[in-house]
Amino acid sequence: xxxxxxxxxxxxxxxxxxxxxxxxxxxxxxxxxxxxxxxxxxxxxxxxxxxxxxxxxxxxxxxxxxxxxxxxxxxxxxxxxxxxxxxxxxxxxxxxxxxxxxxxxxxxxxxxxxxxxxxxxxxxxxxxxxxxxxxxxxxxxxxxxxxxxxxxxxxxxxxxxxxxxxxxxxxxxxxxxxxxxxxxxxxxxxxxxxxxxxxxxxxxxxxxxxxxxxxxxxxxxxxxxxxxxxxxxxxxxxxxxxxxxxxxxxxxxxxxx
Numbered sequence: 001x002x003x004x005x006x007x008x009x010x011x012x013x014x015x016x017x018x019x020x021x022x023x024x025x026x027x028x029x030x031x032x033x034x035x036x037x038x039x040x041x042x043x044x045x046x047x048x049x050x051x052x053x054x055x056x057x058x059x060x061x062x063x064x065x066x067x068x069x070x071x072x073x074x075x076x077x078x079x080x081x082x083x084x085x086x087x088x089x090x091x092x093x094x095x096x097x098x099x100x101x102x103x104x105x106x107x108x109x110x111x112x113x114x115x116x117x118x119x120x121x122x123x124x125x126x127x128x129x130x131x132x133x134x135x136x137x138x139x140x141x142x143x144x145x146x147x148x149x150x151x152x153x154x155x156x157x158x159x160x161x162x163x164x165x166x167x168x169x170x171x172x173x174x175x176x177x178x179x180x181x182x183x184x185x186x187x188x189x190x191x192x193x194x195x196x197x198x199x200x201x202x203x204x205x206x207x208x209x210x211x212x213x214x215x216x217x218x219x220x221x222x223x224x225x226x227x228x229x230x231x232x233x234x235x236x237x238x239x240x241x242x243x244x245x246x247x248x249x250x251x252x253x254x255x256x257x
Contacts, residue, residue, distance in 0.1 A: 008092070039080070058244060064097065077092075111193050145213070147175075148223045
């Protein structure tokens, strides 16, 4: 069966997350599988690079699907986008790939973005797409706290109790912090890069770093929380609406060319 890689963008607000749920709650996976069934009747199961939680968005999710017909990739993406309407899900790229390609297990890197907006007035145009706080943060303090998390660590403190990963030890390759103007306030964009992440790891780290940027925690407090290897030592967990899966890296980019 021909295998296709799909690059997917979605607003996670209306969904219970990426993964199909037994209870019938709307999921991104379900929306895509139902669109595939409109093209090729029957049951479809697709696999994604990351199982984003309820309310989390994506601009660069990757999934693979096996189909009966050897579709032209452009025609397949166009047909899927037609049948995905009106769900806030879009296939932005499609490529025919080798049978050995797996969206999840072939990935060597995942990239996330977290957007924080600091202003007093309610956010209207991007409501549900950012985490709004009322007071500005210190970007240098954010960077100092973030530096304590980069590298190989036991991230038990920043791991959900529901996490099913075999080990809490991960290598966080990079965190960058960018401050930019936002109407009536400021926006802070935190970018994370690693081979893989634990369940709720990014949101847990962002919640802790927000405390550092607000002056309630120090960079040393971040190190102490990390070394505690205790979920109770984590700061508040940031809400899902500011989080985006922005990209997945592979040894060979399936969408190149």
